[in-house]
């Protein structure tokens with residue numbers, strides 16, 4: 001495959017793993033990169049500079065191919081502005097291939113000088129956005145690419161609530177830098193569709209949880225196979241931190257608190273990061289908000305990352321050939 005993304009990073013496939021708190025660590029990151037795409041190391045998993053540098057080192061021991069680092073700049077109890085600056089400084093010093101920034105853009109969060117330092121170090125900057133206006137801002141600020149994340153995505157979709165189907169072409173027709181589709185992608189058909197919509201690549205997260213290399217309890221992987229596309233819910237809209245998670249007991253509790261006007265104080269114990277970490281490890285799928293996208297409805301097996309990506313690419317080609325036959 002040849003797109004602006006494969007050319008920019010020198011990778012085989014324009015398939016990128018999205019950030020996943022607690023899950024995007026060296027093993028999964030290297031597995032995606034070794035399979036020809038771009039893995040993700042999520043910086044928020046590491047509390048200190050030493051731990052973060054060690055994670056980069058470990059990833060580089062497992063793969064000699066490029067990978068992305070995510071820095072999430074959203075309100076958080078544990079990850080402070082000092083953490084954000086530390087992550088960015090380390091990424092520049094370590095000359096990582098690329099950065100996935102989500103939430104507040106770098107110029108507003110930490111200042112333009114960080115963009116200059118990262119660009120000088122050769123780090124490619126991508127911002128994950130849910131609107132055309134945020135894509136335009138990122139392009140003006142000097143980013144190298146845009147992740148266009150529709151409302152289908154797991155994690156924290158923007159509360160503009162625009163679908164991937166509309167967001168990708170709107171952003172692709174507006175900015176000149178490459179656009180990657182995020183949200184609703186999990187198989188060859190959706191990869192083919194994203195390319196047809198004007199994307200230069202795709203990002204997936206939920207799909208990568210159900211792979212052999214993802215270090216999560218097997219119950220979670222089995223639950224992903226069982227769940228269908230209508231079994232996710234949007235939570236925490238009331239506190240300005242909308243998130244998409246699979247429907248479970250805990251999500252019902254969160255929605256009940258929100259419906260009665262319960263604010264941050266009542267919600268924090270339910271959505272706390274350590275609760276999520278414990279649930280991923282124990283496999284208790286009712287105990288925490290388990291972030292997942294509507295793409296969960298397209299996932300039916302637990303392949304290796306290599307098997308998954310080779311299948312996606314072969315199926316996408318078949319789909320595009322089939323569609324070409326229509327005209």
Ligand SMILES: Cc1cc2nc3c(=O)[nH]c(=O)nc-3n(C[C@H](O)[C@H](O)[C@H](O)COP(=O)(O)O)c2cc1C
Nearest residue numbers: 018019020021102153154155204205206291293295
């Ligand atoms: C378990 C999980 C954890 C996530 N954690 C983060 C995160 O820490 N930062 C972030 O920017 N996005 C996070 N996301 C969002 C993903 O990076 C990606 O944008 C989204 O999940 C794509 O939709 P998909 O899961 O349907 O492929 C997370 C998603 C999942 C499924």
